[in-house]
Amino acid sequence: MPMAKKTKPKASRSQAKGSAARQSARPGSAHQRAYTILDYRLEKPRFDLRQVKDGDTVRYEVSGKLSGPVPPIRDSKYLNKQQCIEIYRWMLLNRKMEAVLENLYKQGKVVGGVYFGLGQEACSCASAFALKPEEWLGPLIRNQGSLLVRGFSARDVMMQYMAKAGSPTKGRDASSHFGDIHKRNVVAPISTLGDLIPVLAGVALGARLQEKNIAVMTYIGDGGQSTGVTYEGLNFAAVQNLGLVLFVENNLWGYSTPADMQFRVKDLAERAIAYGIPGIIVDGTDACQVYDAAHEACERARRGEGPTLIEAKMMRMKGHAIHDAAEYVPKPLFEYWKKRDPIVRFEDYLVRVKKWLTSEENEKIVAGVDAELDADREFAVASPMPEAETAAGGAYCEGGCHEIEPKYAMPKFGTSKAARLKRSEAAVHLK
Amino acid sequence: MPNLTYLEAIRQGIWEEMERDPTVFCIGEDIGIYGGAFKVTDGFIDHFGPERVIDTPIAESAIVGAAFGAALTGMRPVAEFQFMDFIGCAFNQITNMVAKAHYRWGAPAPLVIRGPSGGNVHGGPFHSQNPEMYFVHTPGLKVVCPATAYDAKGLIKAAIRDNNPVIFFEHKYLYRRIKEDVPADDYIVPLGKARIAREGRDLSIITYAAMVHVALEAAELLSKEGMELEILDLRTLSPLDRKAIAETVRKTNKVIVLHEDVRTGGIAGEVGAIIHEEAFDSLDGPIVRLTALDTPVPFSPPQEEYFLPKVSDVVREARKLMAY
Numbered sequence: 195m196p197m198a199k200k201t202k203p204k205a206s207r208s209q210a211k212g213s214a215a216r217q218s219a220r221p222g223s224a225h226q227r228a229y230t231i232l233d234y235r236l237e238k239p240r241f242d243l244r245q246v247k248d249g250d251t252v253r254y255e256v257s258g259k260l261s262g263p264v265p266p267i268r269d270s271k272y273l274n275k276q277q278c279i280e281i282y283r284w285m286l287l288n289r290k291m292e293a294v295l296e297n298l299y300k301q302g303k304v305v306g307g308v309y310f311g312l313g314q315e316a317c318s319c320a321s322a323f324a325l326k327p328e329e330w331l332g333p334l335i336r337n338q339g340s341l342l343v344r345g346f347s348a349r350d351v352m353m354q355y356m357a358k359a360g361s362p363t364k365g366r367d368a369s370s371h372f373g374d375i376h377k378r379n380v381v382a383p384i385s386t387l388g389d390l391i392p393v394l395a396g397v398a399l400g401a402r403l404q405e406k407n408i409a410v411m412t413y414i415g416d417g418g419q420s421t422g423v424t425y426e427g428l429n430f431a432a433v434q435n436l437g438l439v440l441f442v443e444n445n446l447w448g449y450s451t452p453a454d455m456q457f458r459v460k461d462l463a464e465r466a467i468a469y470g471i472p473g474i475i476v477d478g479t480d481a482c483q484v485y486d487a488a489h490e491a492c493e494r495a496r497r498g499e500g501p502t503l504i505e506a507k508m509m510r511m512k513g514h515a516i517h518d519a520a521e522y523v524p525k526p527l528f529e530y531w532k533k534r535d536p537i538v539r540f541e542d543y544l545v546r547v548k549k550w551l552t553s554e555e556n557e558k559i560v561a562g563v564d565a566e567l568d569a570d571r572e573f574a575v576a577s578p579m580p581e582a583e584t585a586a587g588g589a590y591c592e593g594g595c596h597e598i599e600p601k602y603a604m605p606k607f608g609t610s611k612a613a614r615l616k617r618s619e620a621a622v623h624l625k
Numbered sequence: 626m627p628n629l630t631y632l633e634a635i636r637q638g639i640w641e642e643m644e645r646d647p648t649v650f651c652i653g654e655d656i657g658i659y660g661g662a663f664k665v666t667d668g669f670i671d672h673f674g675p676e677r678v679i680d681t682p683i684a685e686s687a688i689v690g691a692a693f694g695a696a697l698t699g700m701r702p703v704a705e706f707q708f709m710d711f712i713g714c715a716f717n718q719i720t721n722m723v724a725k726a727h728y729r730w731g732a733p734a735p736l737v738i739r740g741p742s743g744g745n746v747h748g749g750p751f752h753s754q755n756p757e758m759y760f761v762h763t764p765g766l767k768v769v770c771p772a773t774a775y776d777a778k779g780l781i782k783a784a785i786r787d788n789n790p791v792i793f794f795e796h797k798y799l800y801r802r803i804k805e806d807v808p809a810d811d812y813i814v815p816l817g818k819a820r821i822a823r824e825g826r827d828l829s830i831i832t833y834a835a836m837v838h839v840a841l842e843a844a845e846l847l848s849k850e851g852m853e854l855e856i857l858d859l860r861t862l863s864p865l866d867r868k869a870i871a872e873t874v875r876k877t878n879k880v881i882v883l884h885e886d887v888r889t890g891g892i893a894g895e896v897g898a899i900i901h902e903e904a905f906d907s908l909d910g911p912i913v914r915l916t917a918l919d920t921p922v923p924f925s926p927p928q929e930e931y932f933l934p935k936v937s938d939v940v941r942e943a944r945k946l947m948a949y
Contacts, residue, residue: 363729367729373730375731392694393691400699403676404698423686426682427687430684430687430691589764590765607676608674609674610671615640617633
């Protein structure tokens with residue numbers, strides 16, 4: 195089995211030790227240039243996509259090596275048998291839940307569209323699995339699996355799509371647009387891309403002010419990484435040495451535009467070099483690689499050593515949303531990635547390669563997931579729509595609806611007695 | 626009672642809140658060792674330390690995003706914008722991420738975004754704007770525009786303690802031009818309550834921020850002619866004090882709405898609509914709007930003077946409306 199070269203990220207090491215978490219605002223030895231991009235993949239596909247004229251139409255054409263053998267799952271350095279099985283179950287639940295959503299849509303029960311993470315379940319589930327309960331996650335639209343791992347149920351997602359009164363947003367927002375600041379520590383995404391990045395960095399900042407270095411995780415796509423706020427957020431996290439774990443999910447398509455038309459670098463992980471932070475590449479269809487990279491990045495974050503950029507390579511196996519048949523995607527690409535299905539391969543790894551699951555045990559897991567989804571679907575379908583008047587109110591936090599308290603600990607700050615409130619007027623801009 | 630400028634009052638207000646509540650911290654560009662472009666946070670880093678007075682890259686979306694993230698963990702960030710003209714850079718974070726959070730998913734965002742706005746300092750199109758109405762138009766945000774040093778201190782303290790995102794527009798023309806005795810102790814001015822800046826019986830001027838002083842000057846002049854203007858200082862544009870607006874109209878029956886912001890889409894239109902809804906029967910004349918022109922803020926002094934409403938404009942319009 196070919197192994198990626200095991201090199202330690204030549205990342206800057208913080209000077210902060212122990213409880214001096216707040217002092218770690220500055221990377222220690224940033225003088226050494228870190229040009230190493232770790233690559234955990236066992237296969238490094240390289241395609242080129244270009245627009246070609248075909249009679250009266252223009253279409254995308256793919257070239258490159260599309261016939262190689264399917265790589266094995268790479269053994270995890272950290273996951274044990276039980277954890278692998280757990281991640282596998284989350285991935286199954288993720289995929290099967292989305293199949294239920296598709297059916298609900300076809301039955302006319304969904305309000306609006308449905309978004310899928312088909313082919314990306316390993317990336318969503320294994321990444322979120324690396325976080326501790328007290329840490330935070332900000333999912334994107336295709337990370338419905340991450341929400342399940344963070345403790346939301348499939349019925350929550352279903353009710354969001356059906357705009358039910360009992361949905362996490364009580365009917366006020368759709369799809370994966372929900373969060374929880376109390377228990378599950380999930381920041382609700384908004385539709386524009388990259389905006390979660392500074393927010394999650396800010397969560398890590400808030401925790402650090404409360405003397406706790408935590409890992410915070412969010413995602414951006416090959417499309418979304420073009421936005422300015424992506425740069426602003428990640429650069430801020432880098433400068434402030436905040437424990438942000440950013441998954442760049444390179445699924446090759448931003449709606450209908452291929453990655454080749456979004457950026458010029460070969461690998462988006464190379465961008466890490468420009469931020470002065472470690473960059474890692476993983477096969478996004480391999481749950482073990484995803485977890486290992488996420489775990490290492492989270493551990494760095496917890497040590498106060500700052501952010502990590504992880505590029506996960508995979509393909510979006512459906513259209514942008516349910517309305518989009520993705521006919522612009524060249525068929526050979528679908529065929530190539532279908533052979534690299536994250537669930538089929540992980541199942542084979544657990545059952546045949548590692549023999550951690552017998553066929554009977556596997557069938558039991560599948561049946562358990564199906565039963566859970568059946569119950570959730572029934573509950574969600576039967577639950578009521580919101581009363582119309584509940585549209586009003588709630589834009590403001592008032593009347594004691596929330597107590598604002600530090601999540602981790604009341605910050606303890608000293609003040610300098612010598613420095614007093616200033617009265618002097620210095621020279622300033624625009625008198 | 627110390628005699629403080631408007632700027633010193635804001636500085637004292639933030640300082641006191643940081644002293645009383647360790648969850649309050651400042652974040653922004655050049656606010657630390659330099660003390661901010663206008664020196665509002667001068668000396669803060671020495672007293673409170675660099676952990677609580679955080680200098681950032683020039684990245685307004687990151688500043689607001691980070692402030693929001695920290696607020697989600699129960700902190701109360703005070704984010705400085707070097708000029709409120711630059712708030713457009715963070716428009717999406719403010720209006721989509723922050724403002725909608727409580728309505729969508731029940732996440733309160735106790736943060737303040739503050740900075741200098743307003744003209745009459747020859748700052749040109751990008752250092753003189755009044756961008757408050759973009760945010761008045763966005764449910765979920767509160768918008769504060771203090772006119773006096775006393776209010777500036779009381780309102781910034783109320784804004785920091787509020788559980789909602791507050792956009793705090795400091796008027797840079799007032800920073801060092803006005804001074805008054807400000808209590809050294811702890812007090813707040815509640816958000817959403819307007820103030821009668823001058824009592825009168827003949828005509829009401831509804832205004833805010835620097836234009837309060839223009840209105841007061843005009844009122845002094847007109848008083849000599851026997852005309853007594855009532856001046857209502859809105860103090861906060863969101864929430865608007867509908868009751869105070871209706872009350873002054875019922876008292877004087879004639880209204881000028883005066884603001885430094887451009888005419889179209891300015892708060893005058895909203896105030897006019899509220900008067901129609903609440904006190905239509907009390908009107909004895911048309912609601913008059915006195916505003917800046919519908920142009921960017923021009924740079925050259927004669928042009929800027931022409932652009933902004935002046936004391937002479939108020940005097941002229943008040944005489945005309947009185948005769949109506």
